Every structure is written in C-alpha cells, then in structure tokens.
Amino acid sequence: MRDFVVSPGFAGVVALLSAVIVAGAVLHASRRARQRFEQQREQQERRQDQTRDDAANALAWERWQWVVDTAGIEPAASEGATLGLGPAVTLELLGGLLREAERLGDETLAKAVAVYQEQLVLVLAQQAGPVSGIAGTAKERTPSSAAETPSAATPSATVTESSGGRRRR
Numbered sequence: 001m002r003d004f005v006v007s008p009g010f011a012g013v014v015a016l017l018s019a020v021i022v023a024g025a026v027l028h029a030s031r032r033a034r035q036r037f038e039q040q041r042e043q044q045e046r047r048q049d050q051t052r053d054d055a056a057n058a059l060a061w062e063r064w065q066w067v068v069d070t071a072g073i074e075p076a077a078s079e080g081a082t083l084g085l086g087p088a089v090t091l092e093l094l095g096g097l098l099r100e101a102e103r104l105g106d107e108t109l110a111k112a113v114a115v116y117q118e119q120l121v122l123v124l125a126q127q128a129g130p131v132s133g134i135a136g137t138a139k140e141r142t143p144s145s146a147a148e149t150p151s152a153a154t155p156s157a158t159v160t161e162s163s164g165g166r167r168r169r
Contacts, residue, residue, distance in 0.1 A: 053104060060100050060109060067093050068116065087124050091117065 004010050071090040085093070094117045101110035 056100075057104050057106055057109075060097060060104060060106065063093075063100075064097055064109060064113060067097065071120070087120070090120060094120070 067085075067090065071085050071093075094113055098110060098113045098117070101107075101113055
C-alpha cells in the first residue's frame with residue numbers, strides 16, 4: 001500500500017479527485033452567481049414595470065382631470081363660444097379612460113369614471129327633456145294646421161344644391 005501512495009497512479013487519482021472537487025465548486029459558484037443575476041434582473045424589470053405603470057396611471061389621472069375640467073365648462077351663449085368637447089366626445093373619452101383604468105388595475109379611477117359617465121348620461125337625458133314632451137308636440141299638430149303649411153316650406157323643398165363636391169354623371 002505504501003508503494004501505491006508514493007506511485008504516480010496515486011498522484012493521478014488525487015489530481016483527478018481535486019479537479020472534480022474544484023469543478024464542483026466552480027459549478028456551484030457559477031450557479032449561485034447566475035441565480036443572483038436572474039434575481040437582480042427580475043427585480044430591475046419589476047421596478048421598470050412599476051415605474052411604467054405608475055407613469056401610465058399618472059397620465060390616466062391627468063386625462064381624467066382634463067376631461068372633468070373641460071367637459072364641465074358650458075360656454076356662455078353671449079361669449080359666442082362653440083361647444084367645447086360635446087357629449088359624444090366626452091362619452092368616448094370617458095369610455096377610453098374606463099378601459100385604460102381597468103387595464104391598469106386602478107379600481108378607484110375606474111369607479112370614478114363609471115360614475116361620471118352615468119351622471120353625464122343623466123344630465124344629458126334631463127337636458128333633452130322628457131320623451132312625452134316630444135310626443136305632445138306631434139299631437140298638437142293637426143291635419144288642418146298641416147294643410148295651412150305651404151308645400152314650399154317643407155324641408156325637402158328647401159334643400160339647395162351645393163356648389164362644392166363631385167358631380168355625378
């Protein structure tokens with residue numbers, strides 16, 4: 001046995017064993033370093049995603065504030081101003097904001113936009129007046145009053161030819 005311990009074969013086995021131990025240590029260290037790198041990269045991606053979401057959320061809140069500020073202003077007739085956003089544009093913007101808030105997961109903004117939409121629809125309905133009022137004006141017109149209206153005053157007779165556009169052949 002003593003001869004084997006001092007032989008070149010034993011030195012080869014010890015060298016091989018030490019190489020396996022060193023390789024295992026290197027593999028273990030590289031695996032740990034890769035795991036740390038992956039964790040750091042994931043944390044950085046989460047921070048970037050959070051920053052992006054925060055910026056998108058802040059932008060959505062700014063849009064919400066702009067819509068509320070802009071849609072809530074009724075221009076005075078004496079100012080000669082035209083209608084700002086208008087109900088159709090306002091409702092479309094609110095619908096987009098609602099979708100954006102739901103995509104971002106901002107429940108507070110989504111609920112606020114939904115309530116504002118409902119309130120706007122109620123206000124528009126109140127401004128339009130009751131449907132019975134429209135039906136009442138149609139009932140007030142009698143055949144005798146329709147007979148008094150000259151045919152030249154009908155809407156189809158007052159249509160004029162436009163000077164622009166393409167002509168049909």
